[in-house]
Amino acid sequence: MTVKTEGIIKIDKELCTGCRRCTGVCPVDAIEGEKGQPQTINVERCVLCGQCVQICSAYASAFDEDIAPREQKMEERNMLPSVKEPLFASYYTGHAPTVKKVLVNNSLFTMVQCAPAVRVAIAEEFGMPLGSLTPGKMAAALKKLGFNRVYDTNFTADLTIMEEGNELIKRVTEGGVLPMFTSCCPAWVKFIEQDYPELIPHLSSCKSPQQMAGALFKTYGAQVDGVDAAKVYSVSVMPCVCKKFECERPEMKDSGYRDVDVAITTRELAQLIKDAGIDFNGLPEEEFDKPLGTYTGAGTIFGATGGVMEAALRTAYELITKQEIPDVNLKLVRGVEGVRTADVKVGDLTLKVAVVAGLKNVIPVLEAIKAGKADFHFIEVMTCPVGCVSGGGQPKVLIPDEQANAYTNRTCNTYVHDENMEYRKSHNNPEIKKIYEKFLVEDNIHHLLHTKYTPRR
Amino acid sequence: MNTFVVANPNKCIGCKACEIACAVAHLGTSVATAGFIDAPFSPRISLVRAEMVTMPIQCRQCDDAPCANACPVAAIVNQDNKIVVKPELCIGCKTCIVACPFGAIDVVPRCQNGKEQMQMSLNVITKEGKENKEVMVAHKCDLCAGRLGGPACVEVCPGDAFTLVKPEVINDSIKNKRLSSALDIIGK
Numbered sequence: 039m040t041v042k043t044e045g046i047i048k049i050d051k052e053l054c055t056g057c058r059r060c061t062g063v064c065p066v067d068a069i070e071g072e073k074g075q076p077q078t079i080n081v082e083r084c085v086l087c088g089q090c091v092q093i094c095s096a097y098a099s100a101f102d103e104d105i106a107p108r109e110q111k112m113e114e115r116n117m118l119p120s121v122k123e124p125l126f127a128s129y130y131t132g133h134a135p136t137v138k139k140v141l142v143n144n145s146l147f148t149m150v151q152c153a154p155a156v157r158v159a160i161a162e163e164f165g166m167p168l169g170s171l172t173p174g175k176m177a178a179a180l181k182k183l184g185f186n187r188v189y190d191t192n193f194t195a196d197l198t199i200m201e202e203g204n205e206l207i208k209r210v211t212e213g214g215v216l217p218m219f220t221s222c223c224p225a226w227v228k229f230i231e232q233d234y235p236e237l238i239p240h241l242s243s244c245k246s247p248q249q250m251a252g253a254l255f256k257t258y259g260a261q262v263d264g265v266d267a268a269k270v271y272s273v274s275v276m277p278c279v280c281k282k283f284e285c286e287r288p289e290m291k292d293s294g295y296r297d298v299d300v301a302i303t304t305r306e307l308a309q310l311i312k313d314a315g316i317d318f319n320g321l322p323e324e325e326f327d328k329p330l331g332t333y334t335g336a337g338t339i340f341g342a343t344g345g346v347m348e349a350a351l352r353t354a355y356e357l358i359t360k361q362e363i364p365d366v367n368l369k370l371v372r373g374v375e376g377v378r379t380a381d382v383k384v385g386d387l388t389l390k391v392a393v394v395a396g397l398k399n400v401i402p403v404l405e406a407i408k409a410g411k412a413d414f415h416f417i418e419v420m421t422c423p424v425g426c427v428s429g430g431g432q433p434k435v436l437i438p439d440e441q442a443n444a445y446t447n448r449t450c451n452t453y454v455h456d457e458n459m460e461y462r463k464s465h466n467n468p469e470i471k472k473i474y475e476k477f478l479v480e481d482n483i484h485h486l487l488h489t490k491y492t493p494r495r
Numbered sequence: 496m497n498t499f500v501v502a503n504p505n506k507c508i509g510c511k512a513c514e515i516a517c518a519v520a521h522l523g524t525s526v527a528t529a530g531f532i533d534a535p536f537s538p539r540i541s542l543v544r545a546e547m548v549t550m551p552i553q554c555r556q557c558d559d560a561p562c563a564n565a566c567p568v569a570a571i572v573n574q575d576n577k578i579v580v581k582p583e584l585c586i587g588c589k590t591c592i593v594a595c596p597f598g599a600i601d602v603v604p605r606c607q608n609g610k611e612q613m614q615m616s617l618n619v620i621t622k623e624g625k626e627n628k629e630v631m632v633a634h635k636c637d638l639c640a641g642r643l644g645g646p647a648c649v650e651v652c653p654g655d656a657f658t659l660v661k662p663e664v665i666n667d668s669i670k671n672k673r674l675s676s677a678l679d680i681i682g683k
Contacts, residue, residue: 055510057510095514097511162528168527436515436528438512440527
């Protein structure tokens, strides 16, 4: 199967100084070149995490001679002409101009989703303190931009928990392949497909929340609004560069159309908001639209490392024991260490779980599994250093010390948001209950919400 | 003696992190992310990349500062152990640029609170008409005056290539050299 990875992340030869700091953060050693010379990306190896984009400090200076004009570079990068920020050597090709065009196309019905980590970072691009929590302003900005429906990836994060939780229970009770791996992170999925294809059966068959949302927008979402699914244009806003790759995977068209038409990053959404002249900081807060924008605290903690695990455990505990979980804050799976393990008592069962942040940290775990030396039931893996809040599509923090603060604050406010939600367990989300009653049945659950993976070796 | 910052070309990896840290430290407003920057970076340190060498160049804070001696309006002064440009006095004549043996001085638009300052009456005549000209001033390393952590370039460098040379560093170095000279002379 061919999937286009070429051209998503690139290194500008005219700007790269060959300092090779990016090679220190690349989890798959995909950046090649001599010291002092422009680097290139091995597109087969690259998992599109975008950490090279975050660390790159080789910018286009006014003193750089013999380089293409800024306008030309911005066009090559598919950026809005109004963008004023400096250009760096390592970059991803954008989609903001595509979204801008779609928003003025009256023949389309636009639906947008926003990943959990976007709401704790986007305000940074407007000068607010690092990690500011602004879901209401973000929803308001999306409405002002002209999206017909402002939905939320957090809803499908809750849905992922329902599906993945049930899959885990089934694998544990019926002797399925264990440990089960989470499948929300597309860079991690690509890594397994190319480096450990023999472990593909361990991956949960659940699509990522982005792709579940895409599949529902053009089915259930179109039904709710009584619009022709062919007219629905589905946009996602992600803290992640690899989501651009995931939405272009050829199999991701189970709604009958491309499920997610285009994925933009947190930075690109900020650029669109500025381009439209919207005063983000001054916006009054608004709600996400129902039904596909209703979410619980469990959905929002997907943005932090350990969040998917914690959300899954909250639900699995109650589904298995039929009792309320004693403490909804499962702090034993939170933290910043690259690998965290815990034994969680769920009724008579002790679930052995592991949480991995930073793709390089997963290799010893995978080797242990292959050697039969790891008896975990469930493992969460996120490619970026502390999960999606530190994703490659998040605002680029210029000073390293401040980057550490940004990650801490974004994580902290993710949990603050969870604590202040009316519902904190995915199975309590009223719209989740409703979609299982009204729309999802055994046939379309499998078709719309689950997927298969491709060995790439 | 003046304090100065100097980089070791053998340690410099050419990443330009010092230029960014410098530009951000002098913005006068708190800016954390690239997306919040709406003007080109204007660093007071400049990475040189040539076949033989990669290293940042910045002001040496010369004790007999040729830039200050050449300035026709005395806009460059020695203050708190460093050479400082007083932008309110500078007339943008560029004499200091010529005088500086290191290439450490630029002339850039003067900004206050992130806004470019305009001339009182000097206009630029263009085909479309005339418009106020921006105020241009000499621009050089001020050792991040007023910054708590000291010079931002030193702090941010991933290669640890910078040395903050304070008078005591020079004095100690001279003393040590004198001692070893004396020891050499008596043959020990």
